[in-house]
Amino acid sequence: ILNVEQSPQSxxxxxxxxxxxTCSFPSSNFYALHWYRWETAKSPEALFVMTLNxxxxxxxRISATLNxxxxxxxxxxxxxxxxxxxxxxxxxxxxxxxxxxxFGTGTRLxxxx
Amino acid sequence: DTGVSQDPRHKITKRGxxxxxxxxxxxxxxxxxxxxxTLGQGPEFLTYFQNEAQLEKSRLLSxxxxxxxxxxxxxxxxxxxxxxxxxxxxxxxSSSGLALETQYFGPGTRLLVL
Numbered sequence: 001i002l003n004v005e006q007s008p009q010s011x012x013x014x015x016x017x018x019x020x021x022t023c024s025f026p027s028s029n030f031y032a033l034h035w036y037r038w039e040t041a042k043s044p045e046a047l048f049v050m051t052l053n054x055x056x057x058x059x060x061r062i063s064a065t066l067n068x069x070x071x072x073x074x075x076x077x078x079x080x081x082x083x084x085x086x087x088x089x090x091x092x093x094x095x096x097x098x099x100x101x102x103f104g105t106g107t108r109l110x111x112x113x
Numbered sequence: 114d115t116g117v118s119q120d121p122r123h124k125i126t127k128r129g130x131x132x133x134x135x136x137x138x139x140x141x142x143x144x145x146x147x148x149x150x151t152l153g154q155g156p157e158f159l160t161y162f163q164n165e166a167q168l169e170k171s172r173l174l175s176x177x178x179x180x181x182x183x184x185x186x187x188x189x190x191x192x193x194x195x196x197x198x199x200x201x202x203x204x205x206x207s208s209s210g211l212a213l214e215t216q217y218f219g220p221g222t223r224l225l226v227l
Binding site: 004006032034036041042043044046049051089091099100101102103104105106 | 116117144148153158161171204213214215217218219220221
């Protein structure tokens with residue numbers, strides 16, 4: 001994998017359903033992975049910064065896992081709510097001292113009440 | 114509000130005109146970044162400042178683009194002789210400069226070049 005890729009591109013779920021999506025990134029020279037949530041007309045909101053293989057982070061109903069050896073991260077949302085509707089972006093930081101994030105194209109989540 | 118702010122939020126201009134955007138980072142953040150997001154893509158890195166020094170520029174930043182951060186606080190991004198391909202969301206972010214720090218984003222400036 002040369003670029004950061006996210007799947008699916010968009011997702012519609014019913015309120016109360018749990019869901020997950022994938023971020024794939026180049027495993028070579030990996031330093032950190034960032035997850036952001038971006039609601040329309042607002043600023044992207046930082047969710048997690050992950051660095052270690054096997055790392056797992058949680059924030060309320062949202063959690064994320066990281067596999068640096070195979071180059072993927074999963075984001076899980078438990079019991080989706082309409083306010084979870086947003087675009088979820090992941091971005092990798094390549095190499096210690098790197099400053100620019102390489103973003104995927106995002107997963108647009110719509111939670112139907 | 115102590116977050117990153119950007120001005121204007123929206124800008125419509127005619128091809129060939131110059132435009133300037135402003136970013137005010139979180140106070141005391143010494144790193145400031147500019148990204149651009151075009152339709153259907155994720156944000157792409159443009160440039161990065163450490164205090165007032167511009168330390169890194171992407172090849173996406175053509176010679177029509179110039180960014181400054183004169184006093185190490187706010188930053189401006191100017192696009193000269195705009196082209197339709199410059200239509201995009203321009204995002205600014207700031208960070209504290211610590212290892213593995215989060216980049217905090219502003220709401221962006223959406224540019225439409227007619």
